[in-house]
Amino acid sequence: DIQMTQSPSSLSAFVGDSVTITCRASQSINNFLNWYQQKPGKAPKLLIYVASNLDSGVPSRFSGSGSGTDFTLSITSLQPEDVATYYCQQSDSGPYTFGQGTKLEIK
Amino acid sequence: EVQVVESGGGLVQPGGSLRLSCAASGFTFSLYWMYWVRQAPGKGLEWVSAINYDGTTTIYADSVKGRFSISRDNAKDTLYVQMNGLRAEDTAVYYCVRLRGSWFDPWGQGTLVTVTS
Numbered sequence: 001d002i003q004m005t006q007s008p009s010s011l012s013a014f015v016g017d018s019v020t021i022t023c024r025a026s027q028s029i030n031n032f033l034n035w036y037q038q039k040p041g042k043a044p045k046l047l048i049y050v051a052s053n054l055d056s057g058v059p060s061r062f063s064g065s066g067s068g069t070d071f072t073l074s075i076t077s078l079q080p081e082d083v084a085t086y087y088c089q090q091s092d093s094g095p096y097t098f099g100q101g102t103k104l105e106i107k
Numbered sequence: 108e109v110q111v112v113e114s115g116g117g118l119v120q121p122g123g124s125l126r127l128s129c130a131a132s133g134f135t136f137s138l139y140w141m142y143w144v145r146q147a148p149g150k151g152l153e154w155v156s157a158i159n160y161d162g163t164t165t166i167y168a169d170s171v172k173g174r175f176s177i178s179r180d181n182a183k184d185t186l187y188v189q190m191n192g193l194r195a196e197d198t199a200v201y202y203c204v205r206l207r208g209s210w211f212d213p214w215g216q217g218t219l220v221t222v223t224s
Contacts, residue, residue, distance in 0.1 A: 091210060
């Protein structure tokens, strides 16, 4: 199975800051990398698919990039409602494995 | 509105059984692979099982193989998972998700399964 490793495991930033979360795959997954946002007590929600495509309704302050084995999720102008755990997931080959999650908090 | 709604969770003793259901609406259910994904309390996301469009192909995580059985009824737009031989480590919120393209969307609200004596 392809292993997905996210870093950091948690981070804290001020409202208005920019933050970056990285996700590394144990082998090349081309661009088949998705990001999900899980707010406290809620189900996960699709944020970005195939590395850089924002799902409908996702604010433009979110962006994704990368290819091969290394990917990033960036959030600019951090808002209080961005407090959540973010998961990456590879969908290049089954099983579609997830990263361990990155918990984002506001200082 | 495209949505999936899980039901059937609850409290069960180790070794017991439970069947979860997922009612889909707002899309043509029979055209999509469907998955179950679970999340143990305070932990990350774990893929559990998947089924193809007509139910002829099913796949399972090693952790549930031989104990869980996924199925679907396309006439009722409903996904199921029969869980037998439940263990404490199966305690989790179970989510039903649609595979759209190569990503999971939407996710249901989840149903909690608690395995305890």
